[in-house]
Amino acid sequence: MTHDAAVQVRDLHKHYGSLHAVDGVDLTIQRGETFALLGPNGAGKSTTIEILEGYRRRTSGVVSVLGTDPDHGDLGWKARLGIVGQSTVESDRATVRDLLTLTRGLYPDPREVDDVIEAVGLEKKAGARCDKLSGGQRRRLDVAMGVIGRPELLFLDEPTTGFDPEARREFWQLVHSLKDGGTTIILTTHYLDEAAELADRVGIITGGRLLDVGAVDEIGGVDARRPVVRWRAADGERRTLVTDTPASVVAEIVAHTGGEPRDLEVIRPSLEDIYLSMISDNAKDAA
Amino acid sequence: MTATLTTSAPILDTRQPSPTPGGVVGRCLRQIRFEVTDYVRHADTLVFTFGFPIIMLAIFTSAFASQGTIPNPSGVGAGLTVGAYYLPGMVAAGLLLSGVQNLAIDIAHEKSDGRLKRWGGTPMSPFVYFAGKIGQVLVTATTQTALLLVVAHFGLGIALPNTAQAWRTFAWVWLLGLTASCLLGIALSALPRSGRSASSVVLPITLVLQFISGVYLQFDGLPTWMQNIASIFPLKWMAQGMRAAFLPDGFQQLEVGQAWHLGQIAIALGVWLVVGLVLSRLTFRWIRRDA
Numbered sequence: 001m002t003h004d005a006a007v008q009v010r011d012l013h014k015h016y017g018s019l020h021a022v023d024g025v026d027l028t029i030q031r032g033e034t035f036a037l038l039g040p041n042g043a044g045k046s047t048t049i050e051i052l053e054g055y056r057r058r059t060s061g062v063v064s065v066l067g068t069d070p071d072h073g074d075l076g077w078k079a080r081l082g083i084v085g086q087s088t089v090e091s092d093r094a095t096v097r098d099l100l101t102l103t104r105g106l107y108p109d110p111r112e113v114d115d116v117i118e119a120v121g122l123e124k125k126a127g128a129r130c131d132k133l134s135g136g137q138r139r140r141l142d143v144a145m146g147v148i149g150r151p152e153l154l155f156l157d158e159p160t161t162g163f164d165p166e167a168r169r170e171f172w173q174l175v176h177s178l179k180d181g182g183t184t185i186i187l188t189t190h191y192l193d194e195a196a197e198l199a200d201r202v203g204i205i206t207g208g209r210l211l212d213v214g215a216v217d218e219i220g221g222v223d224a225r226r227p228v229v230r231w232r233a234a235d236g237e238r239r240t241l242v243t244d245t246p247a248s249v250v251a252e253i254v255a256h257t258g259g260e261p262r263d264l265e266v267i268r269p270s271l272e273d274i275y276l277s278m279i280s281d282n283a284k285d286a287a
Numbered sequence: 288m289t290a291t292l293t294t295s296a297p298i299l300d301t302r303q304p305s306p307t308p309g310g311v312v313g314r315c316l317r318q319i320r321f322e323v324t325d326y327v328r329h330a331d332t333l334v335f336t337f338g339f340p341i342i343m344l345a346i347f348t349s350a351f352a353s354q355g356t357i358p359n360p361s362g363v364g365a366g367l368t369v370g371a372y373y374l375p376g377m378v379a380a381g382l383l384l385s386g387v388q389n390l391a392i393d394i395a396h397e398k399s400d401g402r403l404k405r406w407g408g409t410p411m412s413p414f415v416y417f418a419g420k421i422g423q424v425l426v427t428a429t430t431q432t433a434l435l436l437v438v439a440h441f442g443l444g445i446a447l448p449n450t451a452q453a454w455r456t457f458a459w460v461w462l463l464g465l466t467a468s469c470l471l472g473i474a475l476s477a478l479p480r481s482g483r484s485a486s487s488v489v490l491p492i493t494l495v496l497q498f499i500s501g502v503y504l505q506f507d508g509l510p511t512w513m514q515n516i517a518s519i520f521p522l523k524w525m526a527q528g529m530r531a532a533f534l535p536d537g538f539q540q541l542e543v544g545q546a547w548h549l550g551q552i553a554i555a556l557g558v559w560l561v562v563g564l565v566l567s568r569l570t571f572r573w574i575r576r577d578a
Contacts, residue, residue, distance in 0.1 A: 053408060055408070078408065078410045079410040085405065089400060089402050090400065091400045094324065104307065105307045106410045106415075107307075110307065111299060111300060115300060118298070119298045177299050
């Protein structure tokens with residue numbers, strides 16, 4: 001395996017009895033890359049992530065994370081990771097500052113507590129007990145705990161659940177700042193706009209298999225992202241046309257109707273549209 | 288939208304990095320401070336673990352105040368008030384509660400609510416984590432015993448030992464009993480299947496032990512079969528050791544074999560310490576790891 005990749009996965013399987021939660025995943029994530037793993041609930045996202053984090057043991061396959069097999073990762077290896085797990089901790093009786101200060105002390109080259117508190121927007125809650133925070137504030141604390149150690153590789157498992165839109169934008173800014181600093185990031189999210197905003201590449205997983213992996217603006221192939229022109233014809237009927245030349249189509253419509261067409265739209269499929277069509281195609285194939 | 292986000296100034300790493308003081312010793316001390324702070328913020332623990340022996344001693348002393356004294360069984364020397372006779376048992380119960388009950392419930396909660404898993408994802412070493420727990424127990428149990436003795440002496444007028452030998456006995460029984468209790472508490476934390484069931488699994492165990500081990504009921508008055516069962520567990524030996532330290536020598540006639548048996552106490556507690564160490568090493572996991 002090459003060592004310039006942050007993560008290398010070959011033929012990964014995880015079986016729980018007859019259930020194949022992860023069923024033959026191959027994946028390479030380069031250093032400095034932000035990779036989003038997308039898929040419906042129960043698709044195998046979190047199982048895959050937790051195997052990479054060292055929390056779960058795989059049934060078979062080869063896994064290397066920062067050059068180390070996660071099943072044998074020591075404390076020095078863990079010091080290079082940052083983990084924001086899917087479930088948040090609700091029962092810390094420590095204050096935000098005390099918890100982050102203690103955690104900071106575990107790492108060889110950590111960030112400053114005040115920097116991290118500011119970056120996640122918890123300045124006003126620094127002296128508050130963690131168990132008195134709101135759900136969104138607690139999630140910010142989870143993110144703070146994940147980045148305090150200055151990780152080379154950061155896992156973000158549905159990090160913005162419970163965030164309001166403004167908090168999500170602030171979080172995106174933080175992730176951009178981490179990316180600029182060279183941090184490799186593995187993200188799972190149910191918000192496709194978030195994946196489109198943050199990720200360099202995305203992988204779509206369902207039923208424990210990766211359907212496709214590619215850059216945000218390439219995934220799904222050329223056909224899936226052909227623009228759609230919609231308008232209302234003179235007879236009042238709605239028309240839809242998938243085309244590679246939307247401008248010409250619009251010009252034709254104008255020439256034909258001799259005026260401004262009603263309810264005209266030119267739509268480029270979003271990541272969400274592509275994702276949904278891939279998941280539903282896959283479900284049809286399986287049925 | 289994207290442009291305004293990506294061109295913003297760095298929002299992390301604006302301050303000069305400051306070094307983290309200390310190596311593993313510093314980590315352990317910070318962990319202990321963190322754990323002690325956590326302990327005092329927990330109202331349940333303060334009442335049912337920290338305050339319990341003091342509350343029970345106060346109740347015993349008041350409830351049995353009218354019953355006069357327990358005569359010295361050797362026929363020589365003064366007798367003891369009920370409170371004075373039960374004080375050593377309460378000290379021993381404090382060790383069991385601070386070690387076994389506190390840690391078993393505390394760690395089971397930490398396991399079920401995700402805190403332990405979170406530490407497992409950091410470079411926290413199990414050594415530092417357990418140094419924090421054992422340090423927490425040392426600090427809180429020392430305070431608990433001191434408070435118990437102060438209340439007993441100045442509040443309830445119970446005489447404390449006045450020989451160096453008695454305090455030496457107290458010191459080693461206390462330390463050995465507390466260490467064994469810590470390790471057994473860590474081992475027992477593997478038993479509850481959820482945080483919610485932790486108290487209902489652990490409390491009956493410690494409560495039954497207190498009743499059959501001579502903490503609340505005079506040990507020589509218990510049926511032999513109950514004494515035999517109690518002798519398997521460490522609390523009986525801790526209570527007996529504390530009686531050896533606190534009670535006049537004439538009272539050893541009320542013990543099994545009419546003697547304090549300090550050697551047996553040391554062996555029994557030493558064995559439990561090793562059992563606790565082995566069990567906690569075998570059972571402890573940051574998370575319930577699947578196969």
